[in-house]
Amino acid sequence: MATAGRRRRTASTATAQEAWLVEVAAGASRDAGGVPVALLGDYLPLLADAAVTGRRPGRAELDAVGRLGRQAAEQGISAGRVVQLYLSAARRLWQDLPIVVRDRDRDAVRDAAAAVLHVIDDAVATLAEGYAVARRDLVRREEVLRRDLVDDLLRGDSDLGGLVERAEPFGLDLARVHQVALASPGRRLPDTDTAISALEAVIFERLGDRDVLVATKDGLLVVLAPADPTTAGRTTHADDLGHLMYRELNRLRRGRPWRVAVGRAHAGLYGIARSYEEARESLTLAGRLNVSTPVVDAHNLLIYRVLLRDQPAMVDLVSAVLGPLAEARGGAQPLIDTLDAYFATGSVATESAKRLHVSVRTVTYRLERIRTLTGYDATDPEHSFTLHAAVLGAKVLNWPTQPLPIQG
Incomplete structure (x- = not known):
């Protein structure tokens, strides 16, 4: 009979302790803005056990806390809120700790507090470590997914x-x-x-x-x-x-x-x-x-993109129109630069001379030399279009710095 009575009292005490810890957990969840109570795991019993017996958690128990930290990260809960859940739970538990612990002598209370603080320190550190590991894994996975998505979007031939x-x-x-x-x-x-x-x-x-x-x-x-x-x-x-x-x-x-x-x-x-x-x-x-x-600005380079669409035709144009300039003293480059400046300034010789840092007489001499060698007159509207297109093509092909591509 006495044994049965003791068992009933023990069961009643355990039930009361469970109800108390459930209440502490619910309050801590509210303090942390509604973070799920499930993320506390066995943290509160560990704290209560430390306060009563001074026992520190084992490796397996801490590993379980680390897994909870990873779960919090995967659920998108901020690190600050999940840590707040653990700290608030510890504060509430200590405030409401049963009278059997709080009525001990000063040294016993100090030892209980030290044991609880050790558990808090170990648990929160492990929680944060698990959270950080999960966040790094999530970031890496997101980077891979983002990079693959960008590759497929830019390729433009994937399944819509x-x-x-x-x-x-x-x-x-x-x-x-x-x-x-x-x-x-x-x-x-x-x-x-x-x-x-x-x-x-x-x-x-x-x-x-x-x-x-x-x-x-x-x-x-x-x-x-x-x-x-x-x-x-x-x-x-x-x-x-x-x-x-x-x-x-x-x-x-x-x-x-x-x-x-x-x-x-x-x-x-x-x-x-x-x-x-x-x-x-x-x-x-x-x-x-x-x-x-x-x-x-891609819009400003549309003409060059058009020229690139048909490189053989562009090579032929540059070779046929500007190729004779290679025979000039000093090579073709100064004459092509003169044409480029001339067209860029609206076919105004004085402005071209300023841009090239030469005299107007030098510009007019070069234009005449171009007419003599190529048969195209930059001052003639009908000829200027062909010359301008050839100059743009030469810039795209980097000619005469580099030889023109050999067409098959």
Whole structure:
């Protein structure tokens, strides 16, 4: 009979303790903004056991806390809130600790407090470590998913339905108008994470965190951003995405000098791939043409892209029209530079002379020399179009610095 009575009292005590710990856990959850109580696991019994017996948790018990930290990260709960849950639970437990512990002598209470603090220290540290490991894994997985998504978007030949589903977690609406901007570093970046973070921060602040992707591809930083539907088929104003990227990247210690190229805005999935191709070709052309401006507008290089579409015809044009200039004293380059300046200044010899830092007489002499060698007169409107197209082609082909490609 006595034994049975003791068992009933023990069961009653255990039930009361469980109810008390449930109440402590619920209060801690409220303090932490509704973080699920399940993330406490066996943390509260560990604290109570430490207060009563002084026992510190074993490795297996701490590993369980670490797993809870990983679960919190995977559920998208902030580290601050889950730590607040644990600290609030410890505070509430100590405040409501049964009278049998609180009525001990001073040394016993001090020992109980030290044991509880040890458990808090070990548990929170393990919790944070598990959380950090999970966050790193999540970031790595997200980076892989983002990089694969960007690759498929820029290629433009993937399954539309699958891309729409994969783009949704990143907030992308593939039916909208987008444009692609590429940033090329002057030197190879040992770590692109800093550049990506800098771009994300400033672009998200300006454009919002939806419909924006920042990633890397082939050594370039890629920004996919929404555009005003009214700008479809052309780039936005120069002070927008390209200059925003250039200003932010130039603040970094590494990578300078940067060059940024912005494709025109296009609608839909295939518009993204088209804008990317325009930006990529613009970067290539800017390098060949020695463009001085750091932000390149694809719209301004359309004529060069047209010329590149039929390279054999362009080589033939340059060879037939400008090839005879190679016979001039000093070679073809000074005469081609003169034509380039002449057309760029609206066929005004005085302005051409200023740009070339030569006399007007030198400009007129060179134009006459060009007419003699080629049979084309730059001052004749009918001839000037052919000469201008040939000069643009020579710039694209980097002739006469490099020999013209041999056509099969």
